[in-house]
Amino acid sequence: MMMTEQIALGHHEKWDGSGYPLSLKEWAIPMAARIMAIADVFDALTHARPYKEAWPVEDVIAELNRLRGKHFDPTVVEAMMRVLEEHDVGELT
Numbered sequence: 001m002m003m004t005e006q007i008a009l010g011h012h013e014k015w016d017g018s019g020y021p022l023s024l025k026e027w028a029i030p031m032a033a034r035i036m037a038i039a040d041v042f043d044a045l046t047h048a049r050p051y052k053e054a055w056p057v058e059d060v061i062a063e064l065n066r067l068r069g070k071h072f073d074p075t076v077v078e079a080m081m082r083v084l085e086e087h088d089v090g091e092l093t
Contacts, residue, residue, distance in 0.1 A: 006030035011037045014071045026073075034073040038064060038080050041071075057089045 001009075010024065010033025017025030045063065048054040055063075061084065068077040 001030075003030075003032045006032050007036045009033070011040055013037070015073050016070050019071075029073070034076050038072050038076050041067075042080070057084075 007030075009021070010030050013019035013022065013024040013029045013033060014037075015026055015029070015034075017023050019029075042060060042064065045055045045060045046057060061081070064072065064077055064080060068074045
């Protein structure tokens with residue numbers, strides 16, 4: 001399966017197996033999809049939508065950490081936190 005297919009099919013899977021469409025769990029979720037899952041949520045929460053305001057970055061970071069090991073691969077959350085620490089998060093939103 002091509003990486004784009006892995007991402008499209010797997011980015012709504014959750015680390016604990018409660019996602020969709022295949023209820024994949026942990027390492028069965030392709031790495032590209034695990035990375036896209038956290039990037040997608042970060043983007044969705046930090047940007048305003050017609051139906052919601054943007055969240056403050058600090059609140060998004062707290063939410064990603066809260067969902068570590070449930071929604072997201074803990075190692076991907078750790079990597080995301082390192083990226084956010086190394087960069088001015090204001091530039092990322």
